[in-house]
Amino acid sequence: MTRAGSPGPWFAAPVAIFMLLCFAGPILIVTWFSLMPGRTFELTTAFTLENYVAAISDGYARPMMWSLLGAAITTIVTALLAWPSAIILHRYAGRWASLVSALIALPIFISESVRLFGMSVFMMPRGGILAGSLNAAFGIEIGSILNTWNAALVGMIYIHLPFMLFPLLLGVSLIPADRIEAARDLGANRWQVMREVELPLAAPGLMIGALLTFVLCLGANAEAAILGGRAVTVITAAIEQRFNYAQDWPMGAALTVGVIAITAAIVLPVLSRLDLNRLTKR
Amino acid sequence: MRQGRHLGALRTLWIAAILAFVYIPIVSVVLASLANTRYMRFPHRVWTLEAYGDALSSFTTWQLHSISLSIALSVVVLSTILGTLGAVAFARYNWRGRTWFQRFMVLPIFFPQPVLGLALLLTFTAIGIQPSWKTAALAHLVWILPIVTLVISVRFFGYDVAQEEAAYDLGATHVQVVREVTLPQIWPGIFSGVLFGFLLSWSNLPLSVFTSGPDTPLPVWLFSRTATNYSPLVPSVAVIGTVVSALIVVGAGLLLWAGRRLR
């Protein structure tokens, strides 16, 4: 563990080089593209900011707003769902805890498109799984929220719940039980214990979960497409349209850079405050 | 005391509700695969495994699986090797610049995947690489390698380096130390890394969509067939794909177990 002449950099090198080439590199190229004149397809030194100006003036703020709003709502709702779940799993589930956690984790490994499709056949009116079963069993006719922004939100919450739950479980496991008892002993009620002790101590996990959920939602597209009936256009859909049907790479790239910038503005400050060593060590 | 029992029931109910929320769509997929019409009217008039027959006899199903498998295996091999090296740098040694390395390393995890996929596609075309399953594997690596590195790092952090020094002191060579002390202890971490790498690659959609070119992996096919032109073939292939990945994981687990028993 000595500093001088540590082999650390040698071990880091292959990964770091890969990341520079395949992560930093593409970001650079996208940025370069975003500075090219509209609807061109080559990288030159004829830089222009017209795409950024257009991105702001052409109503792209609206899709961005929907994406940010969706991400915020999803983050809050998943946190509200995951918090009690994490507490129950950590403190009360006992030997069931690992089984239930595994059951909740499992779907992450089933393709997102499949699960969203399942959600859409479940929600479908008349002949859907829910509506059809209710009708066949009880003769009840129900409506549907399919093809609305709300349906897209339900889909986002569904897809991202595990991404909130697992960091939160890590966070909750960081709370020593005696601190909660101490707070109880010092007169704190349930709510005060949560606010004063549990939340601050679980904050690293909550922060990672919120960050992960928020950022993943920012890029989410399939939910609005499969469940939302494109009731609104999210930013990723707008970017894809720019690349595909509109054949305007520089503009698409400018929008991409915009999303990257917003992501970085959110992620970097939080990440710089997290102590990764402590978290991974537990 | 009675209040405690109510609370307990409430907790069980809550967890049951969460599990239902998570599994209802998956059960719905299975139910949908048992129809023979694409204009589903549940409950089905005819319950049939027809779609599974079609899926299993179709070459496309095999092709989708072989492409997904090629990508996932490449990702597993590369991410495990690079990830183990990365984890050593991440957790085992204390060196100047380690904090920066750690932050840079986890950054891609917190990056919108579709944006990453698009950026990679632009780069591939800009430097003239034709998209194929190989570029898709490369794209997967950008997101999966950091996760695998973190997973292996967790194991390294819980590992007392003094053991290696003790082995040295007892006369082991560098190689012997790695083989006899280091590897056996971080092996569970590497195995979890393999598991994560495989499953995350197998199910990845947003990166594959942009970077797989003419080689269509399973999730991309499922997405394009869900988004356009649905038929019961789609859920049946989805179920088959999920079962296959589960079998691979269970198979790998059994192999590992058998390997340990033999030793």
Add this chain to the structure above:
Amino acid sequence: MTAEAARATDRPVILSLAGLSKKFGDTSAVKQVSIDIPEGEFLTIVGPSGSGKSTLVRLLAGLETPTSGTLKLRGKDITAVPANRRPTALVFQSLALFDHRTVGQNIEFAMKMKGVPADKRKARALELLALVRLSDSYYERPVTHCSGGERQRVALARAFASDPEILFFDEPLSAIDYRLRKTLEVELKELHQRTGRTFVYITHSLEEAMIMSDRIAILKDGDLIQIGTPAEIYRQPRDRFVASFMGEVNILGVEDGTFPDIGHPAPGDAAGAYAIVRPEDLLPGSRDVTAEYAVTQRLMLGSRTQLHLASPSGASFVSEIAGEAEAFEVGTSHAFGFDTDRIAWVDR
């Protein structure tokens, strides 16, 4: 000591445990414990690990609910009152300080929970800092920047902040080094005298209990074995367990009116099946009960010397004598004896 204990018992009972039991599954951690604790007493509950002493204090603090039995505070049943509504405070073994807060915020916690305004809280916190002998400058300091002893004092101050009627201590000094522990033991005792509060203290160290307590309760396997003043416990242990728990002792069984271990007749007024003789009472030279012992080990304890002895029949004994005792080299044999009035008799 006895006078002090008597004075304590004159006072009204503040906490009354009646048949308190706690089961975890099939195992009973605490079995039918009944104690009346007078106001202002410093009661120490002593027991080896696994004796149920931690469970007992958690029952008292309200962190566990008893399986049966009742707990009364000034005659009012508080068995079902949760911890946060009991006018008591617990100092945890781990201290359980809130690492995400400053010293001041830790101390003010209980007051903040009750909605005490910030300026009053601060004034009280500074008072408490003074009480535990920490300067005002600690107020703003993060607890993570405090040393072990400082953390102990912060934990104490935090417990006092809610102005509790009773303070419980769950082995708070077990994890710190010897010298600091000695200092803190004395300070705790002083604090008890200065504040006049009731202290219930848990420890596995009888030495600690002896120094601080008005009364000592000895717990074994969840059973309350004996309760009394330190002198009573020391002089009249209830059984061999209590006797040996007080430190190294010589236990001599009595068979047919003799001590078979040393081949010496037992005194005629033998009041039990076993004679307990303390090492400091087994001394060189001739006493009421004398025998020849071989020295097997000699350990220097500073001002005293501990000798490990073997009787002619091979039984092991311990003697502690003042000074360096140069004469008692390993391998040599000497006459050692004890007086019959120093014997503590027990039946079990």
Add this chain to the structure above:
Amino acid sequence: MNKERMLRSMAARNPLSTPMQHSTARRRFLQGVAAGVTAASLPSMAAAQSRPLSLLTWDAYADPNLLDMWRSTTGEDVRYEIHISDPTSVNRLRAGETAVWDFINVNNPWARNIMWPAGLIRDLPRDRFDPLYAEMKEKFQMPYRWALSEDEEHLLGVVQRYETFDFVVNQDVISPALAQDEGWDLFNNPDFAGRYGILAYEDWNVMDICMGAGVHPFREKTDEEVARFEETCYRWIENAALVTTDFVQLNLAILNGEIDLYFTGGTYTTAAARLEGVTELYAITPNSGPADGKGGINWIELNSAVNNPDPHPAALDWLEWITTPDAAELVARGNGNLQPVSQMSQPELFNRFSAEELAAIQWDEFDQRIANAVEFDIVPDYDRLYDIYSAAMRSRG
């Protein structure tokens, strides 16, 4: 209008990287680096075997049964990618992907107006392929415009699937006769605001909105026409109940009573559903409209051989094979759809379709629909119109 300028503007809409004109030295260096990285880091699992026949295609030719049959009869392996849109794929070839693909199938104008002049496709030997046209419906008899180069010298591909692609109604709510008379004005009718869906085939949507705005989609637009387009575009998109790329979802929405009609759609989106008994669906081609008096749009797919520098030996065989009755039948039923093909004039093929299937594709009125439609062509001002369209989409919600 100046045709050359139009073609240039199409060519500039160049998606996945143009043949790049910047420093070739840098590019070669980057390629070297990339190749090195790829070679060093990836196991070459697929590299050893010979290249499979590669199709860049609409979904019917990616039908698993069709491909399985091709594999078993020829022993040649196939792979494919399904189009996002015609221009995207054409421009991918332009970007240098001619080295990847052997077969491309896109709609009417692309082969003649873009791909052939740009050298992206090969011409077919006329002695081998002209006879195939003799076997098709009268409409496609040689010299057939879309299959030939402008000088009529070169044969550019084989025609197979075709139809009119306009809109679909629930015939229990809107009678087909009324819908054909009303045409695109149905979507202008405030009664149907919130009662229709949009199938987001975006280039088609742009053409349809032109029709609804009373503008000829394939003529250059005046500013006044663009303004009309814009107004119609915002209104139609705002009033849509749902927008999706999945026509099954739209059909279900009609079935479940959420909507009464949707555009864009036609036999391609309805035939399979009608065959399954969802007879509420009915494909409509308006009787009249602003495009030379016509309101429908007729697409014809042309199957062409990509000008691959390393031509696949089986490429021409594939083009011929798909027109054989067995293969053509599978193309017509491609991916579970039902779609008329040009070879249906041959009794051997036609007789394979049952009365129910012919009813499902509304075969008895098919010729009338074709007659009421203009042929799909390049949309001048597409960029301008598309920007309006996508801005309208973004302002939804």
